[in-house]
Amino acid sequence: MVIKEDVFTFIVGGKAGEGVRKAGSVAARVFTSMGRFVFHMDDYGSLIKGGHNFSVVSSATRRITSHYIKADLVVAPDKRSYDLHKKHLADGGILVYNSDAVKDVEGLGVPLMTEAKKYPNPNLRIGVGAVAILAAAVGCEKDCLKGIIDQEYPRDIENNIAYAMVIYDISHAKIGGKFQLEGGDKERPIITGNEAIALGAVAGGLDTYYAYPMTPSSSILHYLAAHDRELGVTAVHPENEIAVINMAIGSAFAGARAMVGSSGGGFALMQEAFSLAGMVEAPLLCYVGSRPGPSTGVPTYTAQGDLNFTIHQGHGEFLRIVASPGSMEEAFYLTAEMLDVVWRFQTPGIILTDKHLAESRMTVDIDVKKAKWPESMMHSGGEYKRYIDTENGISPLLFPPSKELIKWDSYEHDELGVTTEDPDTIAKMQEKRNRKKKAVADYMMGMHTVNVYGDKGPLILTYGSTTMSVLEALRCGEIEAIVVQPIYLEPLPMWELEKYRGGNVIVVELSCAGQFASLLEEKVGIKPKAVVKKYDGRAFDPVELAGRIKEVV
Amino acid sequence: MDDLATYAENTWCPGCGNFGILSAFKKAVRILEEKGIGREKIIISAGIGCHGKIFDYLRLSGLYSIHGRSMASVQGIKIANPDLKVVTFAGDGDAFGEGIAHMIFAAKRNADITVIMHDNGVYGLTTGQYTPTSQKGFKGPSTPKGSIEEPLNPLALMLESKATFVARGYPVKLDHLVDITVQAVQHEGFSFVDVLQPCVSYYNTYQKYNQLTEILDHIPGNLDEAMAVAKRTDRLPIGIIYKKQKPPFHKELYGDWNPVTKRLPREERTKRIEALLSP
Numbered sequence: 001m002v003i004k005e006d007v008f009t010f011i012v013g014g015k016a017g018e019g020v021r022k023a024g025s026v027a028a029r030v031f032t033s034m035g036r037f038v039f040h041m042d043d044y045g046s047l048i049k050g051g052h053n054f055s056v057v058s059s060a061t062r063r064i065t066s067h068y069i070k071a072d073l074v075v076a077p078d079k080r081s082y083d084l085h086k087k088h089l090a091d092g093g094i095l096v097y098n099s100d101a102v103k104d105v106e107g108l109g110v111p112l113m114t115e116a117k118k119y120p121n122p123n124l125r126i127g128v129g130a131v132a133i134l135a136a137a138v139g140c141e142k143d144c145l146k147g148i149i150d151q152e153y154p155r156d157i158e159n160n161i162a163y164a165m166v167i168y169d170i171s172h173a174k175i176g177g178k179f180q181l182e183g184g185d186k187e188r189p190i191i192t193g194n195e196a197i198a199l200g201a202v203a204g205g206l207d208t209y210y211a212y213p214m215t216p217s218s219s220i221l222h223y224l225a226a227h228d229r230e231l232g233v234t235a236v237h238p239e240n241e242i243a244v245i246n247m248a249i250g251s252a253f254a255g256a257r258a259m260v261g262s263s264g265g266g267f268a269l270m271q272e273a274f275s276l277a278g279m280v281e282a283p284l285l286c287y288v289g290s291r292p293g294p295s296t297g298v299p300t301y302t303a304q305g306d307l308n309f310t311i312h313q314g315h316g317e318f319l320r321i322v323a324s325p326g327s328m329e330e331a332f333y334l335t336a337e338m339l340d341v342v343w344r345f346q347t348p349g350i351i352l353t354d355k356h357l358a359e360s361r362m363t364v365d366i367d368v369k370k371a372k373w374p375e376s377m378m379h380s381g382g383e384y385k386r387y388i389d390t391e392n393g394i395s396p397l398l399f400p401p402s403k404e405l406i407k408w409d410s411y412e413h414d415e416l417g418v419t420t421e422d423p424d425t426i427a428k429m430q431e432k433r434n435r436k437k438k439a440v441a442d443y444m445m446g447m448h449t450v451n452v453y454g455d456k457g458p459l460i461l462t463y464g465s466t467t468m469s470v471l472e473a474l475r476c477g478e479i480e481a482i483v484v485q486p487i488y489l490e491p492l493p494m495w496e497l498e499k500y501r502g503g504n505v506i507v508v509e510l511s512c513a514g515q516f517a518s519l520l521e522e523k524v525g526i527k528p529k530a531v532v533k534k535y536d537g538r539a540f541d542p543v544e545l546a547g548r549i550k551e552v553v
Numbered sequence: 554m555d556d557l558a559t560y561a562e563n564t565w566c567p568g569c570g571n572f573g574i575l576s577a578f579k580k581a582v583r584i585l586e587e588k589g590i591g592r593e594k595i596i597i598s599a600g601i602g603c604h605g606k607i608f609d610y611l612r613l614s615g616l617y618s619i620h621g622r623s624m625a626s627v628q629g630i631k632i633a634n635p636d637l638k639v640v641t642f643a644g645d646g647d648a649f650g651e652g653i654a655h656m657i658f659a660a661k662r663n664a665d666i667t668v669i670m671h672d673n674g675v676y677g678l679t680t681g682q683y684t685p686t687s688q689k690g691f692k693g694p695s696t697p698k699g700s701i702e703e704p705l706n707p708l709a710l711m712l713e714s715k716a717t718f719v720a721r722g723y724p725v726k727l728d729h730l731v732d733i734t735v736q737a738v739q740h741e742g743f744s745f746v747d748v749l750q751p752c753v754s755y756y757n758t759y760q761k762y763n764q765l766t767e768i769l770d771h772i773p774g775n776l777d778e779a780m781a782v783a784k785r786t787d788r789l790p791i792g793i794i795y796k797k798q799k800p801p802f803h804k805e806l807y808g809d810w811n812p813v814t815k816r817l818p819r820e821e822r823t824k825r826i827e828a829l830l831s832p
Contacts, residue, residue: 232817250629
């Protein structure tokens, strides 16, 4: 019997369209129902049927912030899975293969297909079989498995349960209870980063969401469209990204808290209107989920290559705010907070993530009541001037219908919002908008803008989803370090970061050019002694990353 | 005193067809007010070009958008607060060059917006280039040997895109244009008004339109008849070419909901999110 004290990882692979991703999420459910913490990453290609997909589900009795690519239990329903994932087997791990598809190999054969063929649509049942193997191996009782199948595979329940029980029995005879996993303290919800962002936005007052499908941002659109009435939001999928952002600015004009979402290419199409939002001073939240670029790049994989792109988004001079969450929980709170910030300063802002955070799933502890609720300066009566010049550059808002005249103007304008070419007025308005940069920096000084983990050891600077990888690497590699993660990237919280200048800094990021390291050097004067990079579309594996960190410290 | 005017200096060329569109719209607003639609509920937008200056000249609230995008801007306003009546002015380059996708989709989804297109067949403000509606052979600085492309027929294209209100007007027939404008704004669903607008500086069509326009004596009863009217070239019929009742986009999307006036309070949102997050 193998007793795992810390992390247990399960991998299931197979052709797209055969329920592999679903099997991954149900496997995660097996762990969460035991009260364990889970991190679940899907690796899938840009195709609908065929190819090869796999899910990696890691779990522990303590917080876990990354998947581990070495698995304790691998289920390979076909030859390709077997060949590919044999190398992912951890020491002492077990590889269970479909004995109908793979012959004369090491591991444990289970006739997944022979049994599945006793029911209609046998191909679609393989995922259920994989979950049953997991349940048998980790000591999940039959009743518990039944309950999970019942909830997760509502279509054709009886056949699914019957099939799962047969596979459970076959597996149990061979590997029953091989891994006696400890249960955790309580069952937690498990959500993707995108779900966290969608819910955080709603908690922060979101009214309308606009998006055109693009991986890895689409699932926010899908989630909000599916829960629109329930959450009181309106989700719209227009003709293209240009319509998306222009509609959102229109909605903000009418007083709605509006948000858009896309990935690099789609967001590039939004640049012109992003600048419009800067000029008309529209509060607008944009979500960018990165994938490896340039151009179409690698649609279903991950990268942090859009940092420079987002912090410089839009032509002309105006205030932009960019923030990047370092966990699913932070994605929730930060989205609500960013809605507040863009409404307070009436300017476009960006939540920057990547496929790894957007689509991976993690168990979370979220206190919904702690989400920020946006506050903005509203017109308090008397004659209204949309762009009235103020000390901090922020002019009060007013929404139609109103007896007062409310004009938002893409041209340079006077205080009323009427187009102007007068030099004094142009200069005055440029200065007014520019003053908002100082106002936001002053405000941010009172905010929590940088996360710091640990109190001794070398300094590691990272951001976004890579924060999760770094923290997991430190745990599994038993490395002591201070991890500094700026949540806000534009304006960069210099007042917090300056103290790390001159230190022994290591930067970790998913970029070939090392954009984050360059930003720190250029803006803060931090000269990293090493930059640990990865740019193959995959997030760091914690064991690999721990090794690379140890090499450079 | 003209309470629908601002202090902005009018910089259209003397004799510009836009003056007629401006006065027709002001008259239409006054008539709409008599019909119970207050001016505070009439929200305007515009694209970029000579037509767009109307935004500054009208004392009405709105969003002065960017080139080709005002149709998207007003759809966003309408979705956020369906109690508002939204109208955008657009040029022909604006609507059928830069913004053609938005026009086709606004028509196709029956967005409850009104598009008044200042159709002069030329880019005036950028010194006289051909536009999507210019005749083949049009000579401008970008096509000195004459444009090679066939012109689009905006009316036929909008009919084909499932617009539920399609009309053509001519500012010289001012009261007629006023009437069309009022009906277009009142129409629940996508309304498109193609206004034949002479450009005195780059493409003076007054004489041509004075000869060719003729007021339709009835609204064509079906799409085929409307299409035949839209495609006539011997005469240029003006009036409502097609009109159909169909639920608008926002009602199909969320019924009687209103995202800004019926916003769920914070406590309610918290409760519903907590329910979704319970394992």
